[in-house]
Amino acid sequence: MLRHDHNRIEPKRRSTFDYRKKQFAEASYKETQYPTRLNFYSAPPTADITLEQFEQWAIDRLRRPLSLSHLVLAELEACSFRNKTPAETATHMKPLLDKYLLLESNSSSSTQLFAQRQKDHYSHFILRLAFAQTEDLRRRFTRVETMLFRLRFNAEDARDRAAFVQGLNLDWETVSDKEKQELAVELAATSGAAYGRRAAAAPPPEEETWCKVDWERVPDLVEGRRVFLKAGKAYVPAREQASMVIAEFTSRLERALELTARALPRLDEDDRLTPILNHLSKNFVTPDAAYSDTASSLGGAEISARNIDALAQHMPLCMQNLHRTLRRDAHLKHFGRLQYSLFLKGIGLGLEEALAFWRTAFNKITDDTFNKEYRYNVRHVYGDVGGDQNRRGGGYSPYSCQKILTEHPPGPGEAHGCPYRHFDVDNLGALLQQVGVTDRAVLQGVREDKEKQKFHMACNRQVSFCVLPIWNVFEHLHRKEIEKARADGVMTANQLETIVHPNEYFKRSFLLKNMGKNGDDVKMEG
Structure with missing residues (x-):
């Protein structure tokens, strides 16, 4: 620990100090x-x-x-x-x-x-x-x-x-046994409501520890009708006090x-x-956020500039949106180019093929303009140019879902980001239908997940709604392949829960769609 010299005080002034008033007595x-x-x-x-x-x-x-x-x-x-x-x-x-x-x-x-x-x-x-x-x-x-x-x-x-x-001094007032007896009916009703009106599951109020606080301190409990209110005080049972401690x-x-x-x-x-x-x-990153070259390799797959259109069906919605925008406008703004370039690099597109892909995609400009304004950026992403550290590290790594969700939100005219987070509900639904998601149950599930800000669930998890399974986008688009993989023992039910990276989404989709094919069948030409 750093220590500073406090001997600069004049001796006369130092002698007048009262040691009992010193800050560090x-x-x-x-x-x-x-x-x-x-x-x-x-x-x-x-x-x-x-x-x-x-x-x-x-x-x-x-x-x-x-x-x-x-x-x-x-x-x-x-x-x-x-x-x-x-x-x-x-x-x-x-x-x-x-x-x-x-x-x-x-x-x-x-x-x-x-x-x-x-x-x-x-x-x-x-x-x-x-x-x-x-x-x-x-x-x-x-x-x-x-x-x-x-x-x-x-x-x-x-x-x-x-x-x-008790040692936190949270200014809670413990409800006495006498007061619990006086309010036994009201407290019992509160306990029954908190347990879903299964009164048999709730302990008698006199056997449970209760505290009372100003009701403004527990608005969530008041809203859920999990406390009893009287004279501006909320009577909180012991089982609900945990939420108060955690909130504090x-x-x-x-x-x-x-x-x-x-x-x-x-x-x-x-x-x-x-x-x-x-x-x-x-290094505070989401699991699977670091996507290595070996993890991105797909046996038997040819990843080249001319195959990107065919491979787009395996991309997550964020990358499909970038690809569609690029094909429509023959251009992407800076963060869109960066996000998509890193993704393509992650699936195995080499530098020379990447240069060919972007030059073909930007078909409204001349070779001279492309070479002056865009060629260097593609090479920099791959670590071909730039600082020593960038070259030694092979360039930048593909963006994880967490990075896409939290950094550089898209502005007007930009197509990067996560559609589940950055699109409004109507535009998100329209994009999903364009990529083949037309099931009303899936679209409604995505809408609910978006409202709850569960963007990962909307993209790659399965949830239960009543007694019917609601498939999210990934599982909906790969339903037949997933059922076959599980039946053959190739995939377990929990494996889909780990997708937190666009490149992992692509890899899972590609392998599922090409499951059981030999090397020649997996290759995609044109």
């Missing part, structure tokens, strides 16, 4: 106590740690055991994209958390409790520094840290959870991140930390 670096494994991260850690611990603890909070390109926090984010239930998310995340962010309960009698909780405390604050740099990173960090806190809160022992909540965690973290963002410029004076923080923030 007590030791600043006292050891933090962790009575439970839950933490609101209200106070920053103050003890010294090594640079190796600084980086390693943060990495452990990010990465997952199977691959360094997969991240624990990003895996939590992917669970929400895939609409996993809280129980499914907890099951999916448990082995990852046990390996890298293990937090045992007080009842475990483990000798590592303090070390585990200290590592969790530090790693949160280190990542808070890394992800406070931009609004998008702050928003994503808040979302996944809230999910992580919810998992831990729900898994905590009832006694330790109650002790933790989120709001406090949002405020803390804003303060952290203001303090970041002061870190520039320490050139040891800045590279580490930059590295961490750049």
